[in-house]
Amino acid sequence: MTTHAAARPQATSAFAVLYAEVQQFYAQQMQLLDQGACDEWAATFTEAATFDVPTLPEPVAGRAGLAEAARRTAAQLAESGTRHRHFMGMSHVEEQPDGSLSVRSYTTVYASRLGGESRVHRVCVCDDGLVRVDGALQVATRRVSRDDLA
Amino acid sequence: MTTHAAARPQATSAFAVLYAEVQQFYAQQMQLLDQGACDEWAATFTEAATFDVPTLPEPVAGRAGLAEAARRTAAQLAESGTRHRHFMGMSHVEEQPDGSLSVRSYTTVYASRLGGESRVHRVCVCDDGLVRVDGALQVATRRVSRDDLA
Amino acid sequence: MTTHAAARPQATSAFAVLYAEVQQFYAQQMQLLDQGACDEWAATFTEAATFDVPTLPEPVAGRAGLAEAARRTAAQLAESGTRHRHFMGMSHVEEQPDGSLSVRSYTTVYASRLGGESRVHRVCVCDDGLVRVDGALQVATRRVSRDDLA
Numbered sequence: 001m002t003t004h005a006a007a008r009p010q011a012t013s014a015f016a017v018l019y020a021e022v023q024q025f026y027a028q029q030m031q032l033l034d035q036g037a038c039d040e041w042a043a044t045f046t047e048a049a050t051f052d053v054p055t056l057p058e059p060v061a062g063r064a065g066l067a068e069a070a071r072r073t074a075a076q077l078a079e080s081g082t083r084h085r086h087f088m089g090m091s092h093v094e095e096q097p098d099g100s101l102s103v104r105s106y107t108t109v110y111a112s113r114l115g116g117e118s119r120v121h122r123v124c125v126c127d128d129g130l131v132r133v134d135g136a137l138q139v140a141t142r143r144v145s146r147d148d149l150a
Numbered sequence: 151m152t153t154h155a156a157a158r159p160q161a162t163s164a165f166a167v168l169y170a171e172v173q174q175f176y177a178q179q180m181q182l183l184d185q186g187a188c189d190e191w192a193a194t195f196t197e198a199a200t201f202d203v204p205t206l207p208e209p210v211a212g213r214a215g216l217a218e219a220a221r222r223t224a225a226q227l228a229e230s231g232t233r234h235r236h237f238m239g240m241s242h243v244e245e246q247p248d249g250s251l252s253v254r255s256y257t258t259v260y261a262s263r264l265g266g267e268s269r270v271h272r273v274c275v276c277d278d279g280l281v282r283v284d285g286a287l288q289v290a291t292r293r294v295s296r297d298d299l300a
Numbered sequence: 301m302t303t304h305a306a307a308r309p310q311a312t313s314a315f316a317v318l319y320a321e322v323q324q325f326y327a328q329q330m331q332l333l334d335q336g337a338c339d340e341w342a343a344t345f346t347e348a349a350t351f352d353v354p355t356l357p358e359p360v361a362g363r364a365g366l367a368e369a370a371r372r373t374a375a376q377l378a379e380s381g382t383r384h385r386h387f388m389g390m391s392h393v394e395e396q397p398d399g400s401l402s403v404r405s406y407t408t409v410y411a412s413r414l415g416g417e418s419r420v421h422r423v424c425v426c427d428d429g430l431v432r433v434d435g436a437l438q439v440a441t442r443r444v445s446r447d448d449l450a
Contacts (some may be wrong), residue, residue: 011317011318011321011435012317013163013166013313013316013317015317015320015321015324016163016166016170016313016316016317016319016320016321017161017162017163017165017166018161019166019320019323019324020165020166020169020170020316020320021161021165021166023169023241024165024169024242024243026240027240027241027242027254027255028242030240031240031242031254083273083297083298085256085273085275085297087239087240087256087258088239088240089239089240089387089388089389090326090327090330090331090387090388090389091323091327092324092327092328092331093324104327104331105327106385106387108258108387108408108410110258110270110273110297112273112296112297112298113298114298114299114300115298115299115300116298117298118270118271118272118273118297118298119269119270119419120270120410120418120419120420121418122418123383123385123410123412123418125385135161146412147383147385147410147412147418148383148412148413148414148415148416148417148418149414149415150414150415163313163316166313166316166320167311167312167313167315167316168311169316170315170316170319170320171311171315171316173319173391174315174319174392174393176390177390177391177392177404177405178392180390180406181390181392181404233423233447233448235406235423235425235447237389237390237406237408238389238390239389239390258408260408260420260423260447262423262446262447262448263448264448264449264450265448265449265450266448267448268420268421268422268423268447268448269419269420270420285311
């Protein structure tokens with residue numbers, strides 16, 4: 001995101017199709033994660049995807065590792081009677097010369113305690129590299145930053 | 151939502167039109183509710199719509215009942231000096247063989263006290279069945295779940 | 301926003317293009333603000349834009365004033381070890397007869413303290429008048445209301 005809006009009009013039908021597809025993709029991806037469908041969630045990443053998020057001790061690479069990390073988190077949440085909800089939005093989509101997409105989005109993570117309160121857990125920025133595999137979008141690289149960390 | 155993104159590419163112009171229409175529809179519907187336009191809000195549902203939400207003691211059916219429930223909530227909020235704001239997003243839209251739409255969305259409800267603080271009130275998942283009446287979308291069925299309830 | 305959804309079907313390809321463009325525009329505009337790119341942010345407004353928000357003692361007019369107000373806020377946040385994040389959504393877009401756009405959106409502002417908690421700071425409604433300058437969208441008028449103020 002290096003130029004301002006005035007410099008790059010994007011009102012094309014192709015962009016509208018792409019933008020809707022990206023939003024639908026993220027809606028599905030986050031819903032899979034939040035309902036604990038860890039393998040299906042991992043399948044929205046490329047086979048060798050890299051995932052770098054401050055919550056994990058080190059970057060994860062590959063679907064198996066992603067699914068395992070998701071299962072571990074799901075188990076911890078279940079044990080503590082907590083639900084997480086990943087609300088993503090504000091996606092800024094840039095098509096790259098090689099056809100991949102650079103997408104910067106905001107993600108708020110809400111935490112709810114069963115029988116208790118709901119609150120903001122994390123406020124994150126998510127920088128994705130999306131590619132097309134057999135026609136469908138997948139995340140090849142994800143880098144997440146948290147607003148509460150310096 | 152039974153398959154993962156890789157299985158169902160959706161990059162068509164028709165889908166983009168539909169997705170934008172759904173987003174615009176929800177924006178208007180929630181804005182009507184939050185500004186207390188209860189009859190106009192109820193008119194975004196079908197005449198015989200069913201609405202099942204944990205906040206109400208039992209499911210509501212029909213526009214008159216919906217408008218009445220909205221008015222009751224609006225009166226309670228006014229009395230307690232509170233404003234609610236329904237922020238929906240993350241919509242996953244699936245067209246059904248009969249032309250209706252199944253839409254799963256996230257909805258965060260914020261509560262603000264006049265002269266006080268704003269906070270997360272509820273984190274919800276909203277499962278809608280949308281149909282077209284005279285060309286425009288309406289909610290035929292809505293089922294809402296809350297993250298803080300088991 | 302004076303009529304309900306049933307009265308005005310909008311499922312056209314032109315609307316889908318416009319809706320995607322508006323979302324991309326806001327994503328970029330808010331990301332510029334939140335990363336402290338104050339001049340680039342101000343450039344998403346028209347030269348003579350008016351900006352009326354309860355946080356400022358009086359309405360601001362013109363890019364120079366907007367950039368200065370943004371820099372002042374950025375400096376205060378940096379000093380207090382706080383990050384703000386403007387999460388906009390629920391945009392309802394109406395094209396006016398003169399080609400300008402009236403857009404009503406919700407904006408949640410999150411505040412995170414470095415090394416501390418994240419929370420809801422403000423819940424706002426944002427009423428924009430958007431115009432096209434050299435093909436690209438710019439904000440000509442913005443009026444923001446806060447849910448915590450009467």
